[in-house]
Amino acid sequence: MGRERRAPWARESGAGPPWERWARPGRLPWASTLAVAVVQQAGSSYAALHQPGRAPLDSFARVLLAAGPAFLLLRHRHPVAAVSGACLAAALYLGGGYPYGPVFISVAVSCFTAVVAGHRRVVWSAVALLWAVHLLIAHWLYQWLPPAGDGPAGWGAEWAPAAWAAALLAAAELVRVRREQWAHARAEHAAAERRRADEERLRIARELHDVLAHSISVINVQAGVGLALIDSHPEQARTALTTIKAASKEALGEVRQVLDTLRAPGDAPRSPAPGLDRLQELTRQAAGAGLDVHVTTEGPPADLPPGAGLAAFRIVQEALTNIVRHSGSRTAEVLLHYGPDALEVTVDDEGPALSGTVSGGGNGLLGMRERAAALGGTAEAGVRPDGGFRVRARLPLRGQREQREPRGERGGTGEP
Template sequence: MTVRTARWGRSVSTRWSAGFRSESAREDLLLGGVVGFAGLLEIVAGAVDQHRLVASVSVMGMAAALVFRRRHPLVVLVAVLLLFLIQSVAGVPANAQLATLACALIAAYSVGAHSEFAAAAAGLLLGLLVVVGLIYADGGGPSDYGFGALVVAGPWLTGVLVRRRVVAAADSDAKAAAVAASAQERALKAAEDERARIARELHDVVSHGLSAMVVQATAAAELLDRDPERARAAMHEVQRTGREAMVEMKHLLGVLRPSEGQARHPQPTLDEVAELVRAEQASGRTVSLEIAGGRRELPRGLALSAYRIVQEALTNVRKHAGDASAHVCVRFEPAALQIEVIDDAEPSGSKVADPGYGLAGMRERAQLYGGRVEAGPRTDRPGWYVRATFPLEQK
């Protein structure tokens, strides 16, 4: 029993001390102390001729109640009004002390400023009824009723207006914070999209360039003894492919870190697919190109995506199809652009495996412009196909 009592005492002490840790609680504690001390000084100075004990207890009770005016404003107002009634019944005039009047003003303001409107309205009505009753008991005139109503309603209305401004400011801050958070989210999303775009570009450039260089270097090594001229030509292709990859890499790095006076090069478009096919042919591969339909101007982003899809598809042919031939078809339709890259390689376990990031990157590029990418084994003959379709505005 003793242990439980001690724990309960510590719990109450902890809650009591925690209630006065905030700055507003300390301010209310100081306010109550100042008002109570001022009320006692008034009594000592002779503001109350009779019933000084009742007046002292009343003013100290009002001052103590003010300490809780923010947390329990309606209870504080009821306590102050009740003490007013008690001292009035005991014979202490309601207007004998400025300190008690200050307690009433502060309590009325606190109800308006720190209560919901329904509780604040109830507090105002209660305050008006008590003031009217006190004035009636003292036999006051019409002007006394007006002054009494002003004493209660004035600070109450001030508190309501202050509360509305505080709530409006809080709502404004919340909206500003929401806008800032939304802007930050959009910025993060834009940065994430840009990182994904750059990752796709780097993958396409590095994967295509390195795989071409590996194939050409392997061919040069095989031809070095029996056909030095062809081996030399293959090494020249290695050099050319490496330089082109370096140029594109520098361009991407220039986008990441631009500098004054840096040369700018346009991104490749669908018009450069022919050059891409010639580069494959120069490396010894059998690759053909077909352009069907009426050629038309394409948005630069879409044209770049189409070029990268062809580039990645040829890279996959080189990686997975060995010496198989490939065919690139670019077809301009009235409402769509269709790109197809097919090869005639025999089926193998590696071919049907997931191509990895390359195919995912192709699909992402197509989805940026409302398109789609299909890939899989051919049904008409051995081989693999990659087909991309982009919707176009119909002319």
């Protein structure tokens, strides 16, 4: 069987349905072939004792009884050749007038394997031709073929072998369909695993970007301050270095937490994921970078569905990082509005944008949109009419929580 025929059912060792373990193209089925050969030889000898009117089993008959099983050795690699050879040996056996017996076992096995492998038309054609040869021999050509004095077969006796052939082909079709279903389910499972892996890689990349971009921005600003003041104002330079140490320590801790999920997937994180409860800590870090942040909360704070607290924290963190890096403003306004259905997060700065910066196209802004979209919300960023810049995100408060709580997941502001 060619590579393109096997591709839909290709699999790793030990995987797949039970029948695939004996249908591997890489090895010859010696045991089953030998068993069929023994049954055909012994069964035909027994049938000859009870059919004295048929031609005796001579050496040519023995060769034909061995030829059919011999073709079965090829049934996994070359199923068409196996079906053709087994049917030809059976047709010659019928033409020789030998006793009826288990000569058709090799035909049945080869046809079953070929149908499962997808060669339906070849099998149906071969069975039809063999059946036509049988009818010609039994009803018209018997006068010129051995044994001498043989008469025509009764038409009523033809129904039993026809029923057996139909049952065999139906069973083979059933197995073929089941095998295709198994292959399709296996392909869908593999695709789902790949999607989960891609989503996990994207989540980790987002986390690392947000952590490192914010912390390195703070470190960069403080390093510049320290270098500028190290000679004239060493105490202020010391404060800048202290801020650098704190920011780098926190960044290392968060990076370690993200990487721990790679080393031990499925284990609980050692520390909770950041949420809005750490917003004050975030504003202190921004203050260390020279950015004055004012936080305003509107509405009664509500319980956030899984992941929403982390998403809100990262969105504010990214927005503040962009202000530090790309805006000439040294103040920022953060508004948390708890509505009946959603939490709206708005971060504003007065601008103007520093020369050479871009708005709306960075990886951080793309990460904001991805985080919000993963929770069923939205995020947008753009320049305000007065020249400032605004980041606004809307995170649903109900939909995600109601869908997850029945499965036993708990709410909160941490990562799910």
